[in-house]
Amino acid sequence: MSTPAPQAAAGNIATFNILHGFPEALVRGMRSSFLGDQDYHHLTQCETLDDVRLNLTETDYGDAIADFNAITPAVLQKAAIEKLVTEFKYLRTQSVEPLATFLDFITYEYMIENVMLLLKGALSGRDINELIEQCHPLGMFKESTMRSIPTFENSARGYADLYQTVLVDTPVGPYFAMFLQESSEHQGTDARHVLEEVEIEIIKSSLIKYWIEDFYHFVQKIGGETADIMGELLRVRADTNAINITLNSFGTPLNEPAMRSSDRKRLYPAVGHLYPAGTTELTEVSNEEELGRVLDLFPQYAAIWSMHASGGDKSIDDVFYERDVQSLELAFESQFHFGVFYAYAKLKEQEIRNLVWISECILQQQKDEINKFVPVFSFHSPWRGSKRR
Amino acid sequence: MDVGKLVAVIGDEDTVTGFLLAGVGHRTAEGSNFLIVKQDTQLTQVEESFQKLSQRNDIGIILINQHIANDIRHVLKDYNQTIPTVLEIPSKEHPYDPEQDYIMQRVNMFLGGGGI
Amino acid sequence: MGDNSATCSSVYCNQGWAEVLTHMSPYGYANFGVAFGLGLSIVGAAWGIWLTGSSLVGAAVKAPRIRSKNLISVIFCEATAIYGVIMAIILTNKIKEPENPDYYLEEGWDYNGYYYAGYGMFSAGLSVGLTNIASGVSVGIAGSSCAIADAQDASLFVKILIVEIFASALGIFGIIVGIIQSNACTFPIAALG
Amino acid sequence: MADVPPTRMNQQIFKGKKKAAEGGHKLLKKKADALKVKFRDYAKAIAETKSSMTGDSSNAFFSMTQAEYAAGNFKQKVAEGSMTARVRVGAGVDNVAGVKLPVFTKYDTGAAADNQSLGLVGGGKKIQNVREKFTDLLEMLIKLASLQTSFQTLDEALKVTNRRVNALENVTIPKIEGILGYIARELDELEREDFTRLKLVQGKKEIEIKREAAQKAKEAAKIMVSGQARPKSNDADITAAFDANDDEDVVF
Secondary structure (H helix, E strand, O other): OOOOOOOOOOOOOOOHHHHHHHHHHHHHHHHOOOOOHHHHHHHHOOOOHHHHHHHHHOOOOHHHHOOOOOOOHHHHHHHHHHHHHHHHHHHHHOOOOOHHHHHHHHHHHHHHHHHHHHHHHHHOOOOHHHHHHHOOHHHOOOHHHHHHHHHOOOOHHHHHHHHHHHHHHOOOHHHHHHHHHHHHHHHOOOHHHHHHHOOHHHHHHHHHHHHHHHHHHHHHHHOHHHHHHHHHHHHHHHHHHHHHHHHHHOOOHHHOHHHHHHHHHHHOOOOOOOOOHHHHHHHHOOOHHHHHHHHOOOHHHHHHHHHHHOOOOOOHHHHHHHHHHHHHHHHOOOOOOOHHHHHHHHHHHHHHHHHHHHHHHHHOOOHHHOOOOOOOOOOOOHHHOOOOO | OOOOEEEEEEEOHHHHHHHHHHOOOOEEOOEEOEEEOOOOOOHHHHHHHHHHHHHOOOEEEEEEEHHHHHHOHHHHHHOOOOOOEEEEEOOOOOOOOHHHOHHHHHHHHHHHHHOO | OHHHHHHOOOOOOOOOHHHHHHHOOHHHHHHHHHHHHHHHHHHHHHHHHHHHHHHHHHHHHHOOOHHHHOHHHHHHHHHHHHHHHHHHHHHHHHOOOOOOOOOOOOOOOOHHHHHHHHHHHHHHHHHHHHHHHHHHHHHHHHHHHHHHHHHHOOOHHHHHHHHHHHHHHHHHHHHHHHHHHHHOOOOOOOOOO | OOOOOOOHHHHHHHHHHHHHHHHHHHHHHHHHHHHHHHHHHHHHHHHHHHHHHHHHHHHHHHHHHHHHHHHOOOHHHHOOOOEOOOEEEEEEEEEEOOEEEEEEEEEEOOOOOOOOOOOOOOOHHHHHHHHHHHHHHHHHHHHHHHHHHHHHHHHHHHHHHHHHHHHHHHHHHHHHHHHHHHHHHHHHHHHHHHHHHHHHHHHHHHHHHHHHHHHHHHHHHHHHHOOOOHHHHHHHHHHHHHHHHHHHHHHO
C-alpha cells in the first residue's frame, strides 16, 4: 500500500496559520486544561472518591463529571474519555486538509482496536449493542458498518462478505488487506483461516504496525516541521512497540525459534531508530539478557533498559510512559506543526490514566502507590530538573 | 470425575477478568460459567444466573462478590446444598465485611460463644 | 521579447520589457513607488493580522482573557500598514506636475532631477513596501506565538511583546530609510532657469 | 408407660435397653467432642483465611489496576471468545469421626493459556502479574471453599450428633428409667397385695374353723338330744363344707 500524498501543503512558518492557525491555537488553548502539579497534589491527598470529585469540579473536568452524583474509576474514565473525544471532534471539524487527514490518522489507532473488538465479539456471538458500547469513542466509524461486522455468517461466504465490509468501508481496511495478503502469502491459507487461527492480539499488533508505517510516511510527505517532530514521535513509538513485543513475547509461542523469524519479525514496524539493524537483531533474541545486549547498542534505549534490568521501582512500562510524556511535551515547544495534535491526544490519554490510577489507589486504599504516575507538564518531572521559570 | 469440577464466578468486571486470567473461564455452546455484573445488570438476571449455576452438576464452587451476594441474599438464604459451595469474596470497590457473611456469622458465633 | 518585435512593426512599439522600463515616465515610476510602498505594506499587515488573528481567536476559545490584551499584536500589524500609508502620503505629496503642462517638456528641463526623483521615489516605495512585508509577517508570527503563549501563561505576554516590538521596528527602519531616500527627490516643475 | 406390662420379663428387657442407651450416649458424646474440636479448628482456619483473603484479594485487584495503567483497557478482551477452563477443582473426601467432608483440590488441566499475547505492545508483564496474583488468590479461595463446605457439613453433623446426645440424655434414658421404676413399683405392689390377701384369707379361715367346730359341737348335742332336726342340719352342712373346700382349693 502506498500512502497517499497530502492533498494540500501544511505550510511553513509564514503560511501555516493561513489554514491551520485556528485549530493549532485551539489545541494550545486546550493545553491549559491539563491538571497541574497543584491539582495532582490535592487529588493524591484525597481520602474518598467524593473528595476526588470535589477536587475535580474546580478543574477542567468539572463539567464532565457534573452529572454524576458518585464517581467510580470507571465512570471517571468514561467521562474523561468522552471529554477528550468531544474536544478532538471539535478540532476535527475546525480543520482542513491536510490536518484533517492527520487527525483521522490519529483515530485509526482506536479504530483498529474497535474493529478487533467487534470481530472477536462477533466470533463469540455477543450482542452488537453491547459491543458498540464498549468501543473506544474516538475510533467510531459508520454505525451501519459497525453493525454489519458481527452479522456475517460463520462460513466461507460469510467471511468473504466480512472481508468486503471491513476492507471497503472502513479507513483501516487497507491495513487489513495488507495483513491478510501477507498472511496468506506466508502460510498459504485464505482469509477465513487467518482470522480463525491467528490470535486477535497479534492481528491487532500487525495492523498497528501498518498504521505506524502509514502514518509515518504520511507525515514525511507533509514535510517541514511536522515531518521532523511527528516523525520523531512515530519513530520512537515504533521502537517502543518493537521492544515491547519482543519483551512480552518471552514465554509465549511467539518466542519459539520458528515463530521468531517469521511471525514476530512481521510485527516490527519498518520505521524507527531500531529499523532495520536493530529489528534484525531483535529477531534473534530469545530472552531478556539477549534483548538487553541488543538494546545496549542504542544509547537512548540502553538507559531505559538498564532501569528495567536493575529491577527497580519502575517497570519498563512506566519508563516508557515517562519517556513518551517527555517527548510529547517537547512537541508543544515548537509552533506551526501538526505534532501538537497527536501530542495533545496522547498526553490527555496519559492524564486520564493518571486520574484512573489515583482514584483506584484511593478506592483500594493503596496510598503507598498513589504517586506512581507520570504527571503531564509537571515542574517536578525529572527532565525539567528543579528549574522553575 | 476425571475432569474435575469448574469454578464459577459471579462478580464485577475486575473480579471476573482476574479469575478468567487465572484460567477458570469455560465457555461452551451451552453457556459460560461466569457472569459479569455491571451497573445496569438486572437483579433478576443475577438471580437467574445463580440458580442456573447452582443447578449445574459440573460446578464445584461458586465465587460471588459480597456486594452482589447481598443483593440476592434472599436467594442465598434458601440455598442449602453443600455442593456447589457458595463462597463470598470481596470486590475491588467493596471491602470485605465479615459481618454480612453467613458463614462468618456462624464462625463468630461459635468462636465468640464457645470461647477459644 | 523576440516575438513582440516580430509582431509589432510600429516605431511606438516597445521592444521588450527593457524598453518598457527605460521608457517609462519618472511620474510613472514615482506613482508605482507609492503603489508598491502602500500595497506591499498592506500585504504585510494583512498577512500579519491573518497569522495573529487565527491564533488569537483559536487560543481565546479556551482562554478568553487573552482576547483584548492580544489585540495589541493586531495593532502592531496594523502599524505596518500605517507606515505604508504615511510613506504613500509623503511620496504622493512630492509628485508635482509641471507648471505648464504640455505634450512636450520645456526646453532646458532638469532631466537629472526629474529622473532622480522618479527612480528615487520608486525605490523609496519599494524599500518601505518590502521591509513592511517582512515586518508584517514577522510581527504576525510573533503575535501568533504571543497569543498562544499568553493563553498558556499570562506572564509570557510581556516577554513576547518585546519580541514583537522588535519585529515591528523593522518596518520603522524601512520607513526611515524611505523618507531619507525620498528627501532628495524633488520633481522639477519648470525648466531650469 | 401404661402399655408396658409390668412383668419381670419386661424388666429384664428394659434393663438391657438402658445399658445400651447409656453406652450409646457415651459414644455419641465422644463423637460430638471430637467433632467440636475439629469444628473449632475449621472455624479458626476460616476466620484466619477470610481475614487474610482481604489482603490477598486487594493485592490481586491492585495488580489489575497496575496492569490497566500499563496496558490500557484490556478487560473486555479477556471475556471474549470461547474458552476452556484451565483450572478445575477435584473433589476428594476427608473423614472426621465418621463424618464425610468434601475437600476441593486445585487441579490444572494443562490446557494452554488463553489470550497469551495480551498486552503485547505494552503491559504484558503486568498482565502476567495479574494472572499470578489471581491464581494465588484462587488457590486460597479453593482451600477456603473446602474449609467452608467442611464447616457446613460438620456443623450439620454436629447438630445431628448433639441432638442425638440430648435425646438420649433427656428423653430416652429418663423414659427407660421411668419404665423400669414403674415395673419395679408394680411388682412390689402385687407382692404386697398377695400378702394381705393371704392374711385375710387366713383370718377368715380361722373364724370359719371355729364356727364349724362350734356348729359340730351343737349338732352333735342336738343329735344326741333329738333326731327331728337332722335334715336341716344336713343342708347347712353341705354349703359350709363346699365353701371351705373351694377356698382351700384356689389358694393352696
